[in-house]
Amino acid sequence: MNILILGSGGREYVFTEKIAESKDCQKLYVAPGNAGTATIAENVNLNPTDFKGIADFSLTKKIDMIVVGPEAPLVAGIRDYFEAESDLKKIQIIGPGKAGAELEGSKEFAKSFMHRHNIPTAAYATFEKPTLSEGISYLQTLNPPYVLKADGLAGGKGVVICDNLQTAEQSLTEMLQDEKFGEASKKVVIEEFLLGIELSVFVLTDGENYKILPAAKDYKRIGEGDTGLNTGGMGAVSPVKFADANFMDKVESKIIQPTIDGLKKDSIDYQGFIFIGLMNVGGEPYVIEYNVRMGDPETQAVLPRLKSDLLSIFRSMNDKNLDQASFEISDNTAATVVLVAGGYPESYEKGKVIKGLKDVANAKVYHAGTSTKENEIVTSGGRVLAITGIGDNLEIALKNAYAGANKVCWDDIYYRKDIGQDLLALDGL
CATH class of the missing domain: 3.30.470.20 (ATP-grasp fold, B domain)
Structure with a gap:
C-alpha cells in the first residue's frame, strides 16, 4: 500500500513510525512532515488543507490511504472532498467527514450533541458579541473558577480558566468584542467548572x-x-x-x-x-x-x-x-x-x-x-x-x-x- 500522512507534529511522527513497521506498507509519504519523518518516509511539501494539491499528488503517486493527523483538514472537509470525486473516493481516509468533525470544530455543536444524547457534561451557555452583556450576567450566576471556551478551532489555546469574576468578565470581553482568537471566538461557550x-x-x-x-x-x-x-x-x-x-x-x-x-x-x-x-x-x-x-x-x-x-x-x-x-x-x-x-x-x-x-x-x-x-x-x-x-x-x-x-x-x-x-x-x- 502507498500511504500519505498529513501533518508535521509529534503525533504524525508516531503514525509514520508505526505504519512504516507494517509489512503492507510499500511507500510512505508525509505532508509536510518534519526532520524526523524525513528519516523514515518521504516528506512532501504540501499544506494539509490544500485539498487539490493533495488530490493531484494522491493520483500521481497512486495513494491507497490518507491518514489525517491534525484537525484543520477534517473540519474543512477533506473526506467530503475526496468522496465527491469518482477517481478519489476509492482512497481510504482515516478521519471523519465535515459533519462529524463539527464535534471539534464547534464547542457549541459538541455541547448540543452531548445534551441531545444524554452524555454527562458540565452545564453551559453560549454567547456572541451582541449578547456580551448577557454573558457577563451569566458569569455572575456561577461560582469561580470560570471556564470560557472559544467555539471554533484555536490551536489548543482557546480555553481560558479565570479564578475571579473580574478576570472572567475581562476575558469574555476580549474574546467576543476584541476577537482575541479571531473567528474562533465569534461565539464563546461558558461552562460550569468541574473539580476533578x-x-x-x-x-x-x-x-x-x-x-x-x-x-x-x-x-x-x-x-x-x-x-x-x-x-x-x-x-x-x-x-x-x-x-x-x-x-x-x-x-x-x-x-x-x-x-x-x-x-x-x-x-x-x-x-x-x-x-x-x-x-x-x-x-x-x-x-x-x-x-x-x-x-x-x-x-x-x-x-x-x-x-x-x-x-x-x-x-x-x-x-x-x-x-x-x-x-x-x-x-x-x-x-x-x-x-x-x-x-x-x-x-x-x-x-x-x-x-x-x-x-x-x-x-x-x-x-x-x-x-x-x-x-x-x-x-x-x-x-x-x-x-x-x-x-x-x-x-x-x-x-x-x-x-x-x-x-x-x-x-x-x-x-x-x-x-x-x-x-x-x-x-x-
Missing part, C-alpha cells in the same frame, strides 16, 4: 464498531504545578491508575456507547478517531470536550503501547471490520516529556541547532517542530521534540524519559520537570 482529575480517552471507530485505546493524562499548562498559560501539551502519561476498570466501564457505558449511537442517530457516518477529554469527578466521568483526531502529545504515550499492526487496523475499517482486527496493548507504562522553545506558547525564535539527539539511549525521540538546515537539525516550532520513556511502572518510564530529555539541548530549551509527579503522589496515598 482530567484524562484523555481515545476511541477508533469504523462507524459501526469501535476499539478503545489506552487512556492517558496530559499536562496542558506551561509551568510546573500546572501553572501559567495553556499550551498544546507539555507531557503525557499512559495508562493512568485512577482510570481503573470500574471507571472505564462507566466511561464506555455512559459516554463512548452513547457517542457512537448518537452519531448513528444523527446520520453521521463517522470513521476515525474520537478523542474524549474527560474529568473524573468523584469516580464519575464527565466530558469536557471532543476532538476528532488523536491528541498530541498523548499519541506519543499511547501508540507506543500498541503491539498490533496499526496499518492493518486502519485497513479493517474500510469494510467496517474493525471488530475483527487484532488489537493488543502492552502492559508497560509510557511517559512523555515535551521539549519546547523558550517563550512558547507566546513568541519564540526558530532555527536553533539541536544537539544530543544521538545520545538518547533508553527513550524514544519523536520530532515535532524540527527541520533541517545546512545538514543540521534545527528548531522550527514551539513544541520541538517529545521524549517518551517506557517501563514496567510510571517511575521507571519517567526516569527513562527525563534521562533522554537531559541529553538533548539547544539555546533556550525548556521543559517541565514535574510530569507524572502528581500521579506518583496518588500512588503513595
Whole structure:
C-alpha cells in the first residue's frame, strides 16, 4: 500500500513510525512532515488543507490511504472532498467527514450533541458579541473558577480558566468584542467548572464498531504545578491508575456507547478517531470536550503501547471490520516529556541547532517542530521534540524519559520537570 500522512507534529511522527513497521506498507509519504519523518518516509511539501494539491499528488503517486493527523483538514472537509470525486473516493481516509468533525470544530455543536444524547457534561451557555452583556450576567450566576471556551478551532489555546469574576468578565470581553482568537471566538461557550482529575480517552471507530485505546493524562499548562498559560501539551502519561476498570466501564457505558449511537442517530457516518477529554469527578466521568483526531502529545504515550499492526487496523475499517482486527496493548507504562522553545506558547525564535539527539539511549525521540538546515537539525516550532520513556511502572518510564530529555539541548530549551509527579503522589496515598 502507498500511504500519505498529513501533518508535521509529534503525533504524525508516531503514525509514520508505526505504519512504516507494517509489512503492507510499500511507500510512505508525509505532508509536510518534519526532520524526523524525513528519516523514515518521504516528506512532501504540501499544506494539509490544500485539498487539490493533495488530490493531484494522491493520483500521481497512486495513494491507497490518507491518514489525517491534525484537525484543520477534517473540519474543512477533506473526506467530503475526496468522496465527491469518482477517481478519489476509492482512497481510504482515516478521519471523519465535515459533519462529524463539527464535534471539534464547534464547542457549541459538541455541547448540543452531548445534551441531545444524554452524555454527562458540565452545564453551559453560549454567547456572541451582541449578547456580551448577557454573558457577563451569566458569569455572575456561577461560582469561580470560570471556564470560557472559544467555539471554533484555536490551536489548543482557546480555553481560558479565570479564578475571579473580574478576570472572567475581562476575558469574555476580549474574546467576543476584541476577537482575541479571531473567528474562533465569534461565539464563546461558558461552562460550569468541574473539580476533578482530567484524562484523555481515545476511541477508533469504523462507524459501526469501535476499539478503545489506552487512556492517558496530559499536562496542558506551561509551568510546573500546572501553572501559567495553556499550551498544546507539555507531557503525557499512559495508562493512568485512577482510570481503573470500574471507571472505564462507566466511561464506555455512559459516554463512548452513547457517542457512537448518537452519531448513528444523527446520520453521521463517522470513521476515525474520537478523542474524549474527560474529568473524573468523584469516580464519575464527565466530558469536557471532543476532538476528532488523536491528541498530541498523548499519541506519543499511547501508540507506543500498541503491539498490533496499526496499518492493518486502519485497513479493517474500510469494510467496517474493525471488530475483527487484532488489537493488543502492552502492559508497560509510557511517559512523555515535551521539549519546547523558550517563550512558547507566546513568541519564540526558530532555527536553533539541536544537539544530543544521538545520545538518547533508553527513550524514544519523536520530532515535532524540527527541520533541517545546512545538514543540521534545527528548531522550527514551539513544541520541538517529545521524549517518551517506557517501563514496567510510571517511575521507571519517567526516569527513562527525563534521562533522554537531559541529553538533548539547544539555546533556550525548556521543559517541565514535574510530569507524572502528581500521579506518583496518588500512588503513595
